Amino acid sequence: MTWIVRNLWLIPALPALAAGLTALAKRHQRRYSAALAIGAMGLSFLLSLCAFSQVMLAITHGQPSRQVVNFPWFEFGNQWLKLGWMLDPLTAIMLVMVTFVGLLIFIYSTGYMAHDDNFTRFFCFLSLFAAAMLGVIIANSLLLLFMCWELVGLTSYLLIGFWYHKPSAAAAAKKAFITTRIGDLAFLVGMLWLFSQAGTLLFYDQGAGCLEHSALTAMVAHLTGIGMAASTGIALLIFAGAVGKSGQVPLHVWLPDAMEGPTPVSALIHAATMVAAGVFLVARVYPLMAAHSDAASALSATTALQVVTWIGAITAVFAALIAVAQNDIKRILAYSTVSQLGYMMMGLGVGGVAVGMFHLITHAFFKSLLFMGAGSVIHGCHEEQDIRRMGGLSKLMPVTFATYAVGMLALCGFPLFFSGFWSKDAILHAAMGWSISRIPFYLGSLGALLTAFYMTRQVYYVFFGTSRLASHHEATPAAHTAPPTPHESPSSMTFPLVLLASCAILLGAVGTPAWPWFDSFLSGEAPIFAFAGFLEHGILPVMLTSTLIVFLGLALGWWFYGRQPILSADLPDALEQLQPGIFRVLQNKFYVDELYEHTVIRWNSALATFSDWLDRWVWNGVVMTVSNLVLGLSWLARSTDTYLVNTSFDEGCNTVTTSGKLLARLQSGRTQSYLRLVGIAFAALVLVLIWSARS
Amino acid sequence: MNLTPSISSLTVVPLVGALAVLALGSNRKLARGIALAFAFLALIFTLLLWHRFNPASGTLQLEEIHAWIPVLGVQYHVGADGLSLLMLLLSTLVVPMSMAASWNIQEKPSLYFALILLLEAGLIGTFTALNFFHWFLFWELSLIPAFFLIRLWGGSQRATAATQFFLYTMVGSVTLLLSFLALFLYTGIFDFITLGELARSGHLLQSLATAPHGTAATADRFALLICLGALLGFAVKVPIVPFHTWLPATYAEAPTGTTMLLTGTMSKMGLYGLIRILLPIFYLQMRSMRTPLLWLAVATIVLSAYAALVQKDLKRIFAYSSINHLGYCLLGIFSILKFTGDDPAMLSEKAAALSGVFLQMFNHGLTAATLFWFVALLEKRSGGLRGLNDFGGLRKVATVFAGLMGMALFSSLGLPGLNGFIGEFLIFKGVFPLAGWAASLSTLGLLLTAIFLLGLIQRVFAGPLNPSFAHMPDLTTAERLSLFPPLALMVALGIYPQLVLGVINSTVLHLVQQLR
Amino acid sequence: MLFTIFAALTIAGAVAAISLRNLVHSVLSLILAFAGLAAVYLLLGAQFIGFAQILVYVGAVAILIVFTILLTRNDGTFGTSSQASWNLGALIVIAVFGTLAWTIHSSAALQHALPPQPEATMQQIGTALMVRFALPLEVIGLLLTAALIGAATIALHEKQERP
């Protein structure tokens, strides 16, 4: 066991320590706290690189790629509950990604948040978040993972609600926490179920872990009441947690609202890391998801994976559709994220860990790039987020524009040169070959089309045409005396952009069909380079198809938004002009929030009111009734007493009193009369005694 | 000569303190100083006992037995196992906190602090007594100072609240007393340990069969009746829905320092009684009622959480939250009634559930008391206001206050890393295999807790600053320092629960094996 | 002979004590009766009791009664009770005396032979008091202390009565 494995805990511990120290820092110690956070994160990044190279070395030397460290935590009954961490390729790649992106976002934040009052606290939360996220990654115990998972939820709550004085931010934070908690509770139940089935929550524990063969076999064999294998139930419940965290339908509602947080937060949480935690979770428990009852059906997907696929596919399209009609720059990106997360889920479902994870990694880079670019835009436009009020920024903010464009193309999956293309292609290819149904493939393709479309729309709105910022500010002239001009962001912000942009391009190289390094890395094999990979069944057609789709999307976007420059912010959207009804539905996010508002939340509050009513009137009412009954009875008793008992009692008392008075005459109060009686009694007594002695 | 104090001396400390405060406490500063000194002395005694306690043994330790009224089988019998010790620690910990929260009380401070110390004595006695006679004495002894604390220092509705509290608990006490008198009538024993052994050997039912017109069949029914009577006593104290209506009113009207004691320690008396008394003696009867009891526990959890959602008074919210948290304990206790034979796996699950219950009892005591303390601090700053909508944006002016209270709130909603999580996790871990449906339903409570606690944060601390609190002072250094120990303990227990679990584990195993 | 004289003295003193109208004369007669009785004790060989009788009754009790007489003012009605109750009282007294006298007269316990003069030296009495009767002696000491304090408490109310 190497040094890095034994001390893997340092990776999350360093940011946690930094968080603790910054929490104690004074409000004005900005430089100190930023340095602390960035330094800790940098160290973590270096350690992650160490870990990564360790795994690389192990793979190249043909050693087992997974190493775990377990330790006892507390005892209950006859056993100890153990926790532990592990280092395997999945962990290593995630560690590098999170620490790297995180580090860049930290650096970016020094610029973005430079004018905020609560600068130090922001870095405290960021560090804490990073620590929790890294904890999720290295955990070798579902319990530890869950705990860090919850902490991630807490920090995201704190970060989303960072500008707590805005009611919308506070509400969004709460919404995020509660929505994810719904999923988490299912996760908890799944975990408990897993615990009771496997007797342990350690993933890998020298054959005794819950993701290892013996436990899986037992769980698969164990059938529940409704004929479902226990493993399936557990997997679905755990997946529910992932749904919450990764914003999958139907628990996606919190994610767009979460854009109330500062933009680096959005980048960090809602692009690169936290939302990816759900995908990571599914990847982590993939053995459980894919556990088959017998070897015969090994080829067909398990129920759990089918659910994952379907949810992912639906989410991908659903969110992409909504994104088409949004006007907030970050909201568009948020829905895009949801959509991409759907992709990842679908990838996991149809193609396995490598497919999903590859998209996760590439997406992390280009989506954080996009978010930070958007942040740069917002920053440059003085906190303006509505794309309709932007425009023409390509000249004013060249670096931002360039990097943003890279990100946009990567997201769209522009062929060959951009990482997004390769990862998305892998998913589509896998979906194509899915044994259950072709529909996910079609949905995925539709999603890709929509993605290209709405990204083109956004870029046209933001960067092309003329600036509409001034016209907006004319409406509220009191705010500023002179209309502000957009400006390029500081280098602390642009530097990460550039770095990320280059990554977004280069990263695709590690996952091409010809050199599926990523795939083999994850499975712990040495990669093989072969162009023949392209020639495998179905690869080229899929690549062609997706290329066509992307171009179609871009073209549509140009057709609607790029042909003639957008002149005024108040003009209706091109698509709205075409199909106002559909557009409104999309703009209102398919009325999901309203639906929840009118169903779940209303039922909930009705239940609450009912419960309170129960308390006040029923339970308490019973008590009151009883007490009133007692009061009534006592009143009755009193009446009887007064009118029935007392009268006769008085009579009796009078009799007693009269006779008492007679007796009282003897009690004259005069000592001498008593003494007289004593004398008489004495004489009589002596006489009686003598007489009785005689006789 | 052993220098470590005995349980009796621990019981005496607050009593002496109460007398000393009454005798010397002519002025406020002196009274509270003396009271705090005695509270700390009790805490030190408890820590010394903790030190002396042998955690490897699950049986009762530090026992003291003296004959008292031998004719009635009344002995002075005290002793402590892990559970008692944990509750002692909780009590002696919460009392100084409560005193600190009532530090600036104006009316009759010497009487107030004396009553608190008296209450502490009652608590310590209840948690250590092993003979029904003086256990009941202490049980009632704690009721009287609580009544006066509410009646004399409470809010505007205090008279009603105090009377409701008193009558409710009295009714419970009466049925409890009747039950034990009935037991005594047929067995001649007041000692809990002996009664438990009788029950395990089956002699208890035989004795009950000797009742007039008694047969083996009626003995069963009779035992059930006695069990129900005792259960009612504890149910009111805990409380279990639907015997809980006294609690929100009482908590809301009591002075906040007293509320801390009520929720932090007195509510544990009921749970303690359930575990220490009802389970060993009536486990057969309880087992027969297991499913309805579990339903009650689930109702306690869910209904109280729902009720908390619509409350507008911070103290009422926390009161319902209290019921909710104690509901998890009930869930754990009732679930381990399941008959599992000698299956070691199930035994382990039961141990997990019971460990969780103990931990949750301690955690809830600590967290709830701290939360009420924060309410007290808030009331002090707002001049008595504590409505949910009276505040807003306080985080801006009172950052540290918001941060620390947020910590306590998150501890309450069971955030991992803080103390609340482990207890709840262990309870659910144990309950799930024993009563899966109840566990699944109860998770709803976790969600609702999150909803109303976050709602509270949103209304009180977030949003635009309420102008009337624009100059609200943040926590003073003294307040920060006095709040530090409970908060530190929350973190410590969240990260290293073995602190407590190591001490109670043997006790848990012992109890669980008894219930087989 | 001597016995008869002292007995007569005693009875005379006693009768005078209860019948004289003047209280002080009563007390003086009472002293006479006490002294006579002390002499009877001496005749009977109880030297210690005889002197103790004088010391306590003449020296202390009589003086106490005198003090009381002087501290309480007589309201003029020296008095015997009303005629009826006087008669009744006399009747009862005579009945009691008759009963006693008859009992003594007819008692069988008097038929013993005269025993020799018993010894009751101070040594014996002292030893008996310190050994056999040590506890009663302590008790009587306690009683006297209590009586002293009690009497002082009862009689001392002057300060409260003063404005």
Place this chain on the structure above:
Amino acid sequence: MTALAYNSLHHASPQAADQIFLIVQHWIVSHAPAGLQSLLAILLSVVAIVGGFGLLFAITTILERKGLGRIQNRYGPNRVGFFGSLQPIADAIKSLTKEDIVPQTADKLVHLLAPILLVLAAFSVYAVLPVGRNMVLVNLDAGVLFFFAIGSVTEVAVFMAGWSSRNKYSLLGAMRAIAQMISYEVPLILSSLTVIMATGSLSTVTIVEKQAGFSRILPHWFLFTPWGFAGFVLFMIAATAESNRSPFDLPEGESEIIAGYYIEYSGFKFALFFLGEYLGMFAISGLAITLFLGGWNAPLPFLTWVPSYLWFFAKLLTLIVAFIWVRGTLPRLRMDQLMNFAWKFMLPMALLNLITAAVWHFMPSGPVRWLVSIVLVVVPYTLLGRNQMHKSHLEKRVYRFAE
């Protein structure tokens, strides 16, 4: 039955001088009829006592008047006889010939009986005083008890005198006297109890015999023990009060209540009172001599040849001179001071002295015993004395009995 101390000792000539009175008595009695011998012997002893102490009374009056005169820088009586030495005879004749005035409202019988009772009681106590070797009228087993019992009768006499006179000063004086006597009787008896404890007897003869003998030249008197010394001092103070002498002469203080309970007495009755008072003083001094000063025992070993009765009277005269000296020197106390002194100093000291005597009795003889006993006496004395002094400075004057 009283037992006659009848010892026919016919020894060597040195003892002949000592026993001269007994020899004479025996000689006279031997001439009488056998049936009357015992009665005659008693009669002779009584006559001797009455005559001897009557003479002493006469001597003391002149001694006192002359002595006080000297102390007060005047001559005193110096006309009758040689340097006024016959003055007592003149006084006696004067008293006997004066008119006996009895107030109109007085209770005449009681008025008459009071002085008689007083003198009778005073004389009675001499029955148990051993004035010389074998010279005691009756050797009572309970002699000291007898002394105190009869002594308490004087209180009755005083009351009778005060009450029967129908004079407020008389009555007040009587009440004062009685209160004082009762109060000081307690320390008096308690201080004499030490001696009774030491000897184990109430018999005066035995007590005197126990004090015979010498250690080198120091006689075995109880005076020469710490508790005995303290007891003697306490006894003498109490005796002064008992006999109503200065500084405790409140009952008859001329400047306050004229002459106390014998205002309304004159002539012979007055003389009887005077006699009774002095006889009381002699008697109590005699008791002090008996208890503490070794009775008739010689003070030095080489002086034992001197007749014992001479030693007794020598000691008695010394004490009388001391009484006179004290009368001439000390001012009178106030009533409350008197009472405070009795209950707050005398009583505790006397009680502590009992303990000292017990300690003395049970400790082995040696210097340690002396040391402990002295400490036990001196420390309480200092503390109680300081207490008294302290109080007397601070206490406000309250006239409780003179209102």
Place this chain on the structure above:
Amino acid sequence: MTPLSSCLMLSALLFSVGFAGVLMRRNAILILIGIELMLNAANLNFIAFWRYGSAPEALTGVMFVIFSIGVAAAEAAVGLALIISIYRHRKTTQIDRINSMRG
């Protein structure tokens, strides 16, 4: 008449005289005097029975009288104190006026 019976008769007579005083006089002090006489009569009985009884060396009679005298002294002190106290409140020592305990 034997010496014992004469003693007893004296005692009976003394007792009766005391009792007469108690019954026939109204003054509280005189009643107390009567009580003292009765007590003395009892003491006399003790002494007489000691003197002419069967085991005089046990000194029981003498002891009893000693204690009786002690108790009598206490009784007299308290009784007289009570009389003084009553007199202070009611300005009388006539026993038939002190009847507030009348039933």
